Amino acid sequence: MDPILEIKNVSLQFGGVKALEDVSYHINRGEIFSLIGPNGAGKTSMLNCISGLYHPTSGSILYNGQEIINMKPYNRTALGIARAFQNIALFAHMSVLDNLKLGRHSLMNSGPLSGGLYVGKAAREEIEHRKKVEEVIEFLELQDIRHIPVGTLPYGLQKRVEVGRALALSPDLILLDEPMAGMNNAEKDIMSHFILEMHEVMDITVVLIEHDLGVVMNLSDHIAVLDFGRRIGFGTPAEIQENPDVIKAYIGEETVI
Template identity: 65%
Template sequence: MALLEVDRLSLQFGGVAALSEVSFHVEKGEIFALIGPNGAGKTSMLNCISGLYKPTSGTIRFQGEPILALPPYKRAEKGIARAFQNIELFKHMTVLDNIMLGRHVRMRAGLLSCGFYWGKAQQEEIEHRRAVEEIISFLEIESIRHKPVGTLSYGLQKRVEVGRALALSPEMLLLDEPMAGMNSEEKEDMARFILDIHEERGTTMILIEHDMGVVMELSQHIAVLDFGKCIAFGTPEQIQTDPQVIEAYLGQEGTKEGRSA
């Protein structure tokens, strides 16, 4: 059974069809890529999976269970975490505090326990702080843990964004253009972290990325969207030679002459 199954999913905003009967599946433990031109519906798809948008029709199953009726926080509890294309951090707060916020759905001490700090709530905070410190070490941001996020470079803020998503201990991590706006060195670092998350933590990932070199190197399977429709699904090798993909996105003869990414 696939970890995630999207079946004939459609999403409309008035008379505009953002997604039209899109179907694909993501296997447990793989890096799955969503590609397509601007406006193809990629981010809309992630919004449907994470619960920010409610599809017009279709189904989404996670670990075999339908999730469309669940609010975003319940999907997070089930193991779906999200890093956004536009950084959504609390910039006046420190790196440590931002990543700690990602643990909120894992906190189980009740209101009464929280009233007595020297008890279950204290033990829980120690455990969550230990998990967050491990993420900080994993992402190599120990030296900036106490700095306000707003004072950091763009590349480091994107890394903190991924760290906050990892703090939810996800089964599936949704990454919306994690390398957008980065220089070459920052892109190499992020690609390395994505591979490490996949290999060392076994986290399944859905990646939206316009750098085709990164997509073809990192992903095991790819779905291609164009005007809200899925025009191709397969391995990187299959996608690179698909005539529809070449015409719609990669450009004629595999060049970069296609529509803007």
């Protein structure tokens, strides 16, 4: 398989606290990859290292074979890496459409003239970006709420818009940090459907942090398991379910999946 992302011996330390310790794994192009573990295991810290919000203390992160560990977050976005956050980071007073457009505009090369007017190359670029935003709205079935302020929407729809803002960047690799947190079962089913469609229809490689093990086992091609910042398991869902270290540290001795 062709790896899109390679994590090699990554460590992250804050003073005397080791958030990640010598973690290695790889993610194959076109798969759904899940990162699981107990609270405080280092999962979000790992996504922060991949997206560029944190700089690892040591190690290497290769994206399509290119070292990105010293690259700024916006440069990683330009390469095709997008991130949806665990805690919703939308502009509550702005509409769904404007939140998606704002995310997409980070890719614009031609800035607007004063007054928000676009001409020439900037106008053509604006049309293309708006087309991509409309595709995301259609994909996530947001047509009926496109002009509604995000802050007035139910939590499940806000999470969908958060994912949509990442999708608006047309990523090759999308990092989803607990996109189903706080959702009921029906909302989880809808989000699971969208994740599968990202993978199968849009050909996006998905990295998923999720605490619902049923969702993880059903969606994932491969899984890495962290505990106290160290990798204790890596493999297919079947291999993870049979890993004694994972069962002891996370799944539980008496749990049967």
